[in-house]
Amino acid sequence: MLDHPLEFALIDFKGNKFSGKIVPELLDLAERGIVRFVDIAFIQKEKNGSIRTVELNDLDPKSYKEFVPLGKHIQSLFTEEDLQVEAGKLRKNTAAMLILWENVWLDNIRKAVAEAGGTVVERGQISPDIVKQVKKALPAAKPKKPAATKKPAAKKK
Numbered sequence: 515m516l517d518h519p520l521e522f523a524l525i526d527f528k529g530n531k532f533s534g535k536i537v538p539e540l541l542d543l544a545e546r547g548i549v550r551f552v553d554i555a556f557i558q559k560e561k562n563g564s565i566r567t568v569e570l571n572d573l574d575p576k577s578y579k580e581f582v583p584l585g586k587h588i589q590s591l592f593t594e595e596d597l598q599v600e601a602g603k604l605r606k607n608t609a610a611m612l613i614l615w616e617n618v619w620l621d622n623i624r625k626a627v628a629e630a631g632g633t634v635v636e637r638g639q640i641s642p643d644i645v646k647q648v649k650k651a652l653p654a655a656k657p658k659k660p661a662a663t664k665k666p667a668a669k670k671k
Contacts (some may be wrong), residue, residue, distance in 0.1 A: 518616035
């Protein structure tokens with residue numbers, strides 16, 4: 515385990531309530547072998563700014579079962595400091611889910627690259643905000659005119 519690049523996401527939910535509606539999508543990603551969830555934590559930031567954090571492993575059995583098979587991959591890697599730093603990014607009266615995962619889908623690509631004699635030199639992500647900025651900076655694409663079609667020459671008699 516932990517042989518793949520790790521990524522994380524902090525997802526906030528308005529109204530300080532986590533409904534669990536995203537759980538089926540998370541389960542689908544895990545079941546299809548696209549990702550392996552390494553750690554999941556929940557953060558609540560109250561109206562007064564106080565913070566409460568709960569690791570997935572600390573949930574009550576009923577809530578925990580909602581995340582199975584995610585739970586079988588869970589390790590508590592987020593530190594209390596990690597949780598406090600991420601909580602500091604949240605608005606008041608917000609619930610959030612902090613997810614850490616391995617990109618298992620890279621296995622076949624790594625194998626293919628190695629067999630081809632290649633080496634991945636660098637890998638990264640570009641945030642959606644940067645993509646939006648780049649799109650705004652690009653000149654507006656002008657629609658292309660369809661290519662003129664030639665009519666076949668008339669046959670001589």
